[in-house]
Amino acid sequence: MSVDGWNTLLVLGGIRSGKSEFAESLVADAPTVRYVATAPEGDPEDTEWAARLAVHRARRPGSWTSEETAADPGRLAAVIAAAGPNDTLLVDDLGGWVTVLLDPAHQPADDTATIAELAAAVRASAARLVLVSPEVGLSLVPTTPLGRAFVDALGATNRAVADACDAVVLVVAGQPTRLKPAEAALPTVLAQAGSGPAGTPPAAPAATTAATMAAAAAPATGGAAEAEAEATLPEVFTPAAPPAPAADPATAGAAWAAPTMALPMVATGLIIQPGMELPMPDDYAGPQAVDRLATLDLPGAGLGVLERVVGFAAATQGTTVPAPWASVRVLLLHGDHAGGASAGATPGGSARRARQARAGKGPLARLAAENGASLQVVEAPASAAIEDGPALTLDQVESALRYGWRLAEQAADAGVQLLVLAACGAGTETAAAAVLAATAGAEPPAVLGRVVTEHGEIDDAAWMVRCAAVRDALHRTRRAPREAKDILAELGGGDVAVATGVLLGATARRIPVLLDGPVGVAAGMVSRDLAGQARHWCLLPDHGGQPAVRLAADVLGLTPLVDLRLDLGEGATALATLPLLRSALALAANLPVHPSLGGEEDDEEFTEPEPAGPGPTSTEPDFTEPEPAGPGPTSTEPDFTGPTPAGSGPTGTGGDFTEPEPAGPGPTTTGPDQPVFPGPRAD
Incomplete structure (x- = not known):
């Protein structure tokens, strides 16, 4: 997580919450950083405390400079006030500063005035400033007067500094959460266009102008730092496919809106510069995915040039069996x-x-x-x-x-x-x-x-x-x-x-x-x-x-x-x-291994055909098996008249069946009184 739109930032967190590491990451790309250490050295015999300080010092890059303010609590405000617009300061942490402030060696003193002086210096700072402080407001009230005085003073300091800062982040178990300013909301993301019948286009979102973007990126100058304006990201929608000509509008899918997403945060402190170290795809998954294609039950030469798509998807997904992009x-x-x-x-x-x-x-x-x-x-x-x-x-x-x-x-x-x-x-x-x-x-x-x-x-x-x-x-x-x-x-x-x-x-x-x-x-x-x-x-x-x-x-x-x-x-x-790229990935992900390489035959649903012979008869319920060759029966249709032709085969049994003409040159039947085979009369 990073924070957008800040010049002065307060990082809160409990013990071992990761607040210091997060604060250091925010200024890691700055050319030079002044690390302001506020904690006293402590008891020389306290080796555990000395080890903690050594770990903090070891994390600081060699280009950083360190400055100690433990000797005088009032000096922290002076250091912040003297920093210029090109300076980057990291103060770690205000808990150590309050410890020095309450030290009897600095009493009597007006602690409230000193805290107000620090807050005023933070509010007027022209430098890029990150302050780290323990969050003690979630713990139990201490049982000792000195403990109660510490949490009261630190709580007052955190409130005053948080009010003066542009942004405040709370780190819990290594997970940062932005407290100030409140997270802006993005426009609703639509899964279907419009809110009426299917195919209705959505309303056009307000365009993000170049002036808005320039305002969001303009650096703070002069005295008091101003938070950068947030550039609103444009609306995201899924265009709806046009309805089919015969589609019923009553059955068309209704539009629905997904929950509003929180604005993703990118640090203004992120310096986009040459030589950035960003992730690389998996060097091994891509070639292994292509090699795996040779083992699949693919006909012919396989996927051809689309093998590159499989290798690319495997490398970017970090798996040898990449899935189609959904x-x-x-x-x-x-x-x-x-x-x-x-x-x-x-x-x-x-x-x-x-x-x-x-x-x-x-x-x-x-x-x-x-x-x-x-x-x-x-x-x-x-x-x-x-x-x-x-x-x-x-x-x-x-x-x-x-x-x-x-x-x-x-x-x-x-x-x-x-x-x-x-x-x-x-x-x-x-x-x-x-x-x-x-x-x-x-x-x-x-x-x-x-x-x-x-x-x-x-x-x-x-x-x-x-x-x-x-x-x-x-x-x-x-x-x-x-x-x-x-x-x-x-x-x-x-x-x-x-x-x-x-x-x-x-x-x-x-x-x-x-x-x-x-x-x-x-x-x-x-x-x-x-x-x-x-x-x-x-x-x-x-x-x-x-x-x-x-x-x-x-x-x-x-x-x-x-x-x-x-x-x-x-x-x-x-x-x-x-669609072609997705099809290649779907084949690569779902086809089995070739049987010659140990794959199983997928024949559970296969039905063995009948052996060769006269062939099966039809199983249609209305079909009538023809009679064997012979004189053949006449039609059983009550409305059919006339003799049947000589030969074999039945006549039709349906009402719409018409008797075919007999083969040969002979005449057909013309009536009941006419001979079937007329010929010349004998004298």
Whole structure:
């Protein structure tokens, strides 16, 4: 657990609760930390206390500096007040500080005034400040006067400091729980669209604007620290499949709403920077799962290229028998790019696509409905013209990265097993081409796909404008750093930055991601410098014939599985291939071992056929066995008249049966008085 939106934070917890370790983890990524130790040395003969202090000292990195305040309780407030905006302080702990405060050597003293002075220093602190304190309010009232004085003073200190801090966390048995500020609630997650008949689209959620995201990421400056504003994550819904033409509305499934989820928390203190150590898939489970396929009762050559899907799922799930992904979420990033990057795009076309997806319409929503996947439309920050200046500020990049991380956290907390990354902004292909040109050294015309209008026509003039925009942007930034965040700020823009945060957050939570389109692969290229593990959690179903995706796939080591060349927008190809991927995993998980390798014959339900012979007769109850060859009986039908023809076989016994014509040239019966075989008269 981590905490979002804080500058000063109080960590409470009981003895051996893990409060100190949690507090240390919050500042572990800071370049420098001033560790303020408040506890006195204690009795020199108390070896157990000395061992505790030694353990605390051993956990501190070598880059930290330590400062002792045990000699003077009033000095702690002075140290906090003197810290600047670029300082990070960890105070451990206030229990030791109160012990020194109540020491007879510092009496008489105004303890209440000293506690108020400390709280005022915390409230006015411009530094990033974490304080640790024991929570004694849950224990019994001490039986000694000195014990009661200690818990009273510490309780008053905790209350005053908690009121002054931006955030308060209680650690119980190693499990942190946020007490302040209260956890925000996410919009209700819908399993069916709408609340009326099946197929009714849900109401469009309020869009999360770039301004809101920027406000959430703006660092506190000046005197008193202000908590960062929470950026509301967009609504998640599952598009409903359109009803069948003959479906009865009375029997259609009614919509239902799942319980409201608590907002997943990502620490503002989390520093997304190059060299992050994130989890890797299981190196052994993937190859073992592929080897296991050779033992299954599969006809022919087996699964072919889909063996890679089995290996990927096994590695990301950490098992040799991976299960098909049951819970899938599509993240549709909508963020337009200004300037020449969007040349040839229809004004307002991307916004219409985003509204269409929210309403449960369009190819992406329909495919999501067919796959039972939830859909989340995400508003990314709009990007400025890259030929004129940076697409985003560095603060906006930081905000977008954390926002994308939070989207992945939300999906993980909801039990999502697979993410599909898609985008629908104007100019996204141009931004992806610029990122590839900066990270892989590609020439813009080689990675920028043709511009196709909404009427299916190729617009070469718009393609040239886009190439010129990328060329000018690369020339403008020719001396700029090529670090990941610099590339996102100068060239990538909001959607690529949010997508990069999604990949990093999904990697941290061990969620595989299906990439589909230029934005996803561009984010994969940028994420290499932040966490090289991210690309190992990505699967590319198809390159779509796009040169940018082809190049990025080659650099990232992602081999496309199919070559459908669908052009229905990002994410559509991934959803179209998802049933095929699930089928491969279902076969791998459920087929038995081949009998030649020790598997059992599955023939319990097999029925031995009858031996060859004249063949069984029909068991139909209305069938009458024909009489043997002979003169043959006449029809038993009361309304039938006339003689029967010579030969064998019965006449029909049904009311609608008509006697067939006899074979041969002879005449049929014409009446009761006519001879059966007339011939020439003899003289």
